[in-house]
Amino acid sequence: MGSVVDAPSADLTKVVNGCLSNDKKVTVVFVLGGPGSGKGTQCASIVKNFGFTHLSAGDLLRAEIKSGSENGTMIQNMIKEGKIVPSEVTVKLLQRAMQESGNTKFLIDGFPRNEENRDAFEKVTGIEPEFVLFFDCSEEEMERRLLSRNQVSGDWDDDNIETIRKRFKVFVESSVPVVEYYDAKFKVRKINAGKSIDEVFEAVKTIFTPAN
Ligand SMILES: Nc1ncnc2c1ncn2[C@@H]1O[C@H](COP(=O)(O)OP(=O)(O)O)[C@@H](O)[C@H]1O
Ligand SMILES: Nc1ccn([C@@H]2O[C@H](COP(=O)(O)OP(=O)(O)O)[C@@H](O)[C@H]2O)c(=O)n1
Numbered sequence: 001m002g003s004v005v006d007a008p009s010a011d012l013t014k015v016v017n018g019c020l021s022n023d024k025k026v027t028v029v030f031v032l033g034g035p036g037s038g039k040g041t042q043c044a045s046i047v048k049n050f051g052f053t054h055l056s057a058g059d060l061l062r063a064e065i066k067s068g069s070e071n072g073t074m075i076q077n078m079i080k081e082g083k084i085v086p087s088e089v090t091v092k093l094l095q096r097a098m099q100e101s102g103n104t105k106f107l108i109d110g111f112p113r114n115e116e117n118r119d120a121f122e123k124v125t126g127i128e129p130e131f132v133l134f135f136d137c138s139e140e141e142m143e144r145r146l147l148s149r150n151q152v153s154g155d156w157d158d159d160n161i162e163t164i165r166k167r168f169k170v171f172v173e174s175s176v177p178v179v180e181y182y183d184a185k186f187k188v189r190k191i192n193a194g195k196s197i198d199e200v201f202e203a204v205k206t207i208f209t210p211a212n
């Protein structure tokens with residue numbers, strides 16, 4: 001497998017609709033997996049080791065609620081119901097965060113979660129992901145992790161059993177088809193995410209480390 005860092009990718013000018021004058025190349029890796037599969041945890045380690053900027057769609061949406069945005073109430077209700085926020089909102093937040101980061105390598109975590117997300121991002125930014133990192137984990141394990149995350153973090157008001165079940169259903173119905181779409185293009189790098197954090201990262205590392 002070739003180096004992620006050196007692979008050709010989209011033009012940053014497209015990311016900001018031609019508003020940027022430089023011609024830096026952008027590398028995007030989508031990070032997908034069910035709720036509680038460990039996306040956020042592993043992204044933090046990838047950032048430390050491989051120089052990517054981590055953009056979590058869920059974190060950006062939660063920050064938008066906290067900022068008192070006019071969309072805040074709508075976003076909050078959708079998250080409570082485990083539903084997917086309209087792409088118009090999420091893509092704008094991602095695009096702004098990419099511009100503000102000053103980086104050219106992005107891990108986009110928890111996105112695209114449905115076909116509408118995928119289509120909107122592609123149309124607005126012109127970016128195709130380098131690959132899709134997919135964390136494969138059983139529902140039983142994800143449920144266990146989310147219920148214990150709920151006890152340590154006050155930030156997630158969707159880690160209760162009712163919302164968790166709804167999120168699993170949305171994952172299977174809306175997000176798995178996105179993974180299948182990229183799988184058909186040979187872009188999916190699937191990781192067994194049911195192991196310990198360290199074991200999962202060992203597998204992740206092999207994907208981000210250029211082959212000799
Ligand atoms: N491999 C793992 N084994 C056990 N617990 C994990 C593992 N990876 C993450 N966790 C824990 O599970 C919860 C969900 O992880 P998180 O990274 O937030 O997942 P996601 O972003 O996919 O929802 C967190 O409390 C995290 O500390
Ligand atoms: N692309 C996205 C990502 C998250 N979300 C919303 O944000 C919630 C939490 O997403 P998250 O990515 O933080 O959740 P985890 O999969 O990390 O547990 C989702 O259940 C959706 O309601 C969304 O609407 N669109």
Ligand SMILES: [Mg+2]
Binds near residue numbers: 039040056058110
């Ligand atoms: Mg997360």
